[in-house]
Amino acid sequence: MIEIRLHGRGGQGSVIASKILAVAAFAEGNWVQSFPKFGVERRGAPVEAFLRIARDKIFIRSEVTDPDFVVVLDPSLVEVIDFTTGLKENGSILINTPKTPQELDLSDRFKVSCVNASKIAADHRLGSVTSPIVNTAICGAFARSSGLVGIDAVCEAITQEVPIKPENNSKAARVAFESTLF
Numbered sequence: 001m002i003e004i005r006l007h008g009r010g011g012q013g014s015v016i017a018s019k020i021l022a023v024a025a026f027a028e029g030n031w032v033q034s035f036p037k038f039g040v041e042r043r044g045a046p047v048e049a050f051l052r053i054a055r056d057k058i059f060i061r062s063e064v065t066d067p068d069f070v071v072v073l074d075p076s077l078v079e080v081i082d083f084t085t086g087l088k089e090n091g092s093i094l095i096n097t098p099k100t101p102q103e104l105d106l107s108d109r110f111k112v113s114c115v116n117a118s119k120i121a122a123d124h125r126l127g128s129v130t131s132p133i134v135n136t137a138i139c140g141a142f143a144r145s146s147g148l149v150g151i152d153a154v155c156e157a158i159t160q161e162v163p164i165k166p167e168n169n170s171k172a173a174r175v176a177f178e179s180t181l182f
Contacts, residue, residue: 001054002148003064007083008073011043013135016161017073018049020139023157024149025053033058046081053148069146072096073117073134084110094145096134100181115141115180117172124172126165136162140173144180151177 004021008014015036022034033052050064066086075097077083084107087093093110096117106112121132136158143151154177155170162169 001052001056001058001060002069003067004051004053004069004071005064005067005083005086006049006051006071006073007077007081008047008049008135009043009077010045010047011131011133012047012073013133014047014049014071014073017071017135017139017142018051020136020154020157020161021051021142021149022053023161024139024143024153025051027153027156028149030054031056031058033060035063037063046077067091069094069142071138071142073138075099075118078104092145094138094142094180096138096141111182113141113145113180113182115176117141117176120172120175120179124165124168124175126168126172136169137172137176140176141180143173144177145182 006014018034022032026032031054037048052058069092072095093112097114098116101112117134117137118132120137121134122129127133139154143149143154158169159166
């Protein structure tokens with residue numbers, strides 16, 4: 001079983017990103033589990049979402065504390081929270097940032113990939129320039145960096161789960177897939 005923890009801010013679509021990835025992984029024959037961690041979230045407040053992908057039934061029902069992958073939708077969270085807490089040795093991190101993995105000051109214990117999902121989302125008119133909705137772009141980047149789901153399955157899941165601008169969202173996912181840096 002692979003466990004993924006997503007960190008974002010309210011309004012960026014981290015919960016929907018988790019659901020899109022779950023739908024894509026399920027379409028490819030996996031068992032999945034996707035759920036958010038809610039508190040008194042409001043737009044802009046830190047939010048977590050969780051995803052499990054397995055070849056067999058998933059019986060565990062707790063939040064993901066020791067993920068294999070961490071996805072950070074908002075680069076400002078890097079300075080606010082310790083998103084690496086519990087991340088397994090040699091685990092993978094995907095960060096929405098214009099920086100390269102080499103520019104980030106992260107431990108050598110993790111595999112790091114980056115994508116400028118904010119620019120991609122803004123370029124595809126997803127949200128606004130000041131508040132881009134990066135979830136579909138981050139899903140495309142996750143497909144590339146993890147290899148756990150295919151980009152075609154992600155784009156199909158986007159058309160099923162995202163009612164607003166499904167074409168722009170799918171295009172953003174494909175651009176992010178191609179733009180992910182390792």
